[in-house]
Amino acid sequence: MSKIYSIICILLLGACSKPADLVIYCSLDQDLSEQIIRDFEEQHDIDINVQFDVERNKTVGLVSRIIAEAKNPQADVFWNNEIAHTIRLKSLGLTTPYAPATAEGIPAIFIDADNHYTGFAARARVIMYRTDIEVNYPKHLNDFLNSEYAENGVMAQPLTGTTLSNFAYLIQQSSTAEVVQWFDDVKSAGLGFSAGNADAMRRVCAGDYDWCFTDTDDAAKAVANGYAVDIHYLDQGIGKSGAMLIPNSICLIDGAQQNEMAKKFIDYVVSAESELRLANSTSAQIPLHRGITMPDGIQLPNRDYPVLDIPWAAVAAELDGAASTFQELFVR
Amino acid sequence: MITIKSPWLWLLAIVSLLCAWLPLMPSIVAFFDFPQWLGTLDSRLLLLLWRSIWMSSAAAIGALILGWPLGLFLGRYRFPLRSTYLLFLPLSLMLPPLMVAQAWHGLTGMNGVWASVFSFACCYAPLPALLVIRSLSKQSSASYDAARMVSGGLGLRLLISHTRSAAFVGAAFCFIFSIGDFAVPDYFATVGDLFHVYSSEVFSNSRNSDFTAGAVSSLPLIIISLAMLLGLLPWLKNQQQHTSQQCAQPHTVKHSMSLSMFCLGVTTVLVFAIIGRMYFETGMRGPLATSSWLQTSSKAFADAFSLGRSDMIRTFQFASIGALICMVVAPLWAFVFHYSSGLKRNLLFVILVMPMLVPSLSLGFGSIVVFNQPYLDVFYNSIWLPAMLIAGRFMPIAVLICINAFGSQAAAVDNSAKLHGLSIGQRVYALFVRNNWRACLLGGALVFVFAMRELDFAILLPAANQSTAVRYYNALHFSRDNFVAAFGLSICFILFLPVMLHSWLSKNSS
Numbered sequence: 001m002s003k004i005y006s007i008i009c010i011l012l013l014g015a016c017s018k019p020a021d022l023v024i025y026c027s028l029d030q031d032l033s034e035q036i037i038r039d040f041e042e043q044h045d046i047d048i049n050v051q052f053d054v055e056r057n058k059t060v061g062l063v064s065r066i067i068a069e070a071k072n073p074q075a076d077v078f079w080n081n082e083i084a085h086t087i088r089l090k091s092l093g094l095t096t097p098y099a100p101a102t103a104e105g106i107p108a109i110f111i112d113a114d115n116h117y118t119g120f121a122a123r124a125r126v127i128m129y130r131t132d133i134e135v136n137y138p139k140h141l142n143d144f145l146n147s148e149y150a151e152n153g154v155m156a157q158p159l160t161g162t163t164l165s166n167f168a169y170l171i172q173q174s175s176t177a178e179v180v181q182w183f184d185d186v187k188s189a190g191l192g193f194s195a196g197n198a199d200a201m202r203r204v205c206a207g208d209y210d211w212c213f214t215d216t217d218d219a220a221k222a223v224a225n226g227y228a229v230d231i232h233y234l235d236q237g238i239g240k241s242g243a244m245l246i247p248n249s250i251c252l253i254d255g256a257q258q259n260e261m262a263k264k265f266i267d268y269v270v271s272a273e274s275e276l277r278l279a280n281s282t283s284a285q286i287p288l289h290r291g292i293t294m295p296d297g298i299q300l301p302n303r304d305y306p307v308l309d310i311p312w313a314a315v316a317a318e319l320d321g322a323a324s325t326f327q328e329l330f331v332r
Numbered sequence: 333m334i335t336i337k338s339p340w341l342w343l344l345a346i347v348s349l350l351c352a353w354l355p356l357m358p359s360i361v362a363f364f365d366f367p368q369w370l371g372t373l374d375s376r377l378l379l380l381l382w383r384s385i386w387m388s389s390a391a392a393i394g395a396l397i398l399g400w401p402l403g404l405f406l407g408r409y410r411f412p413l414r415s416t417y418l419l420f421l422p423l424s425l426m427l428p429p430l431m432v433a434q435a436w437h438g439l440t441g442m443n444g445v446w447a448s449v450f451s452f453a454c455c456y457a458p459l460p461a462l463l464v465i466r467s468l469s470k471q472s473s474a475s476y477d478a479a480r481m482v483s484g485g486l487g488l489r490l491l492i493s494h495t496r497s498a499a500f501v502g503a504a505f506c507f508i509f510s511i512g513d514f515a516v517p518d519y520f521a522t523v524g525d526l527f528h529v530y531s532s533e534v535f536s537n538s539r540n541s542d543f544t545a546g547a548v549s550s551l552p553l554i555i556i557s558l559a560m561l562l563g564l565l566p567w568l569k570n571q572q573q574h575t576s577q578q579c580a581q582p583h584t585v586k587h588s589m590s591l592s593m594f595c596l597g598v599t600t601v602l603v604f605a606i607i608g609r610m611y612f613e614t615g616m617r618g619p620l621a622t623s624s625w626l627q628t629s630s631k632a633f634a635d636a637f638s639l640g641r642s643d644m645i646r647t648f649q650f651a652s653i654g655a656l657i658c659m660v661v662a663p664l665w666a667f668v669f670h671y672s673s674g675l676k677r678n679l680l681f682v683i684l685v686m687p688m689l690v691p692s693l694s695l696g697f698g699s700i701v702v703f704n705q706p707y708l709d710v711f712y713n714s715i716w717l718p719a720m721l722i723a724g725r726f727m728p729i730a731v732l733i734c735i736n737a738f739g740s741q742a743a744a745v746d747n748s749a750k751l752h753g754l755s756i757g758q759r760v761y762a763l764f765v766r767n768n769w770r771a772c773l774l775g776g777a778l779v780f781v782f783a784m785r786e787l788d789f790a791i792l793l794p795a796a797n798q799s800t801a802v803r804y805y806n807a808l809h810f811s812r813d814n815f816v817a818a819f820g821l822s823i824c825f826i827l828f829l830p831v832m833l834h835s836w837l838s839k840n841s842s
Contacts, residue, residue, distance in 0.1 A: 051798075052797060052802055052806055053791060054806050065791075068697055068700040074712075157526075193526050195518045195521065205618065225621065226617045226618030226622070227619070228620055327533070328376065330528075331380070331533055332376055332527075
């Protein structure tokens, strides 16, 4: 019996903990962001409570949690791996302005005019194709409609993540009806669909398809795992040519105005040094600071390939509607 | 008869309220939107619902086909390697269903609806098997021996009749867990023809900022599962007819080698093939990789240990506390059920099982709404919150096992204790728990295992976020397949270690 009591005592002792100096909600993949956060923790000798998100199960995740916790905010900083949901938080009044000094050099299009968020370290929407065989892959989004390309390709269902943001943008640029028609047409042309970008990438690595429409970080992971693949920056422009770049974004949560450590953390993450760390990681995130020396294998936006100017606030406003439309279209 | 004055009843009510019903309240409020939601019901949703029902039913039948005979043979007969099969049986419960799906797809290339059904059956077949084995350990020696003396067929019929309630409870749990899971169908849909199940719709609705839409759209699944569990209650009660203090022991049979081969086949399907494939995946790499299989695998295990260590400790803490709460409270629940009947019993049952049937996302959001208050900050950020939620959500598993065990306690013993003036606490803890500690332990162990796998509210609750499930699924999303396989195997090994040690020590001591 005494053994049982000892176990219970150990469990109860383990249950006690002191509050953290800084609470970070982070939706960037854990194995990319964790070390960056822990290094900051060590440098400043503070205790950081970091909460991660998971995309795999299509959970509502940290954005919904911030909304649900609005009356008594727990997070100081939200590091989002995309930008549209951060804008949603701003529109709900859940963020507060902070302009990090280290953001100097990042193009203004990635920084909120009211300084509620800062974009950095981006991913591009690309075609990843096999290089061990001759592959005829699409160069423009409209090429998906051609069965010659479509039959050998796969993309994620636009239910979540960057694919949802991508097609919310297309809805914003054209209309819901046109995008729905586009999906009907690409389905008829023989395009395959997967649950997520990583799944699409895996199926190309497995040889089920010749190419997939995915993000640069997924493609970089396939290369790191030793698969014979390469990428092409897909032109998605309507009128003007360009690939889609989706940056990470970081914001100060309303209520954390007095937390100086939160501001220091934002400075630290947005800095060119952190961007370079992310660029040199297995996900090969694209640095946005001008004049930064690009690591080998990463191409420079607007120099090596054209990039679209995305009206992110308008795209964010389309997200919920787009999600419902695609749910009806794909969840069958 | 239990009176409302009993302090034990108050304890039960307070624990249930805190652990289960307070976080459930926002979802209950959302349920009032059900008539409005019904208006949106169209052929798409009905098709999804129908697909979910038949797939989960097929999975439950599959779990029954695999688990029931396995449980019967392992629980009643002696044959070569029996103890090894018994040792490995719980292991497949510790494997995340998605990993089982990936392993079987990797091994056979299977995909589509039937691959999902097969994976669910493999994941949950140990439930009927374990419950059947536990039920057989309480079978009356006199009646079984008498039946065997008359004929082997009669003995077998008695075995089937004695264990059917336990087997059906296990299959019902398989149905309930399968119908609420969308990760496995989602996976098989992506590697073959695309299809969806109703739980995808629930999760898609929960993804919107208003989580109540997810709660209300989950009502059809809740009602179906509830009806299934209510239907099981008479079966559980029926178990009381087969009781004795002299329990039948496993015995040898003529075709022991055939039984061993059958168990080897089923255990291979449930455990060995999956573990083997996972181990292979720890070192899997592309054709251009410069490292060898061994180097890749070693690195994956080293990463799993260094990155996942603290998550494992934290998960163990809140899962253990949750399991301990269940082990203390479940016998009381079982006692209350034992002495209630009719409408009262059914109402109590609904109160008990509702937290398990509601999607855990809704439960997680409910907790935020209820417990994220300035004056509760310490509690909200402590591991007590996930521990409590785990206890509230998975309590029905422990309670149903205790109800089943309670039936096997001779009524005369409890009546005698009552006549001697023993309190409810003494009757439950000094008599029932002492005589049925294995059932309580099994209930606690199952709660612990399901807690380890819980992802949805782990993301939502501060103290549960740094858990094995979050790290596992995060790595899965980021295609760290070697790490995922190594981390999954490490979790299984660590969970399994006490079972192995216990088995080895008991053998040595005997």
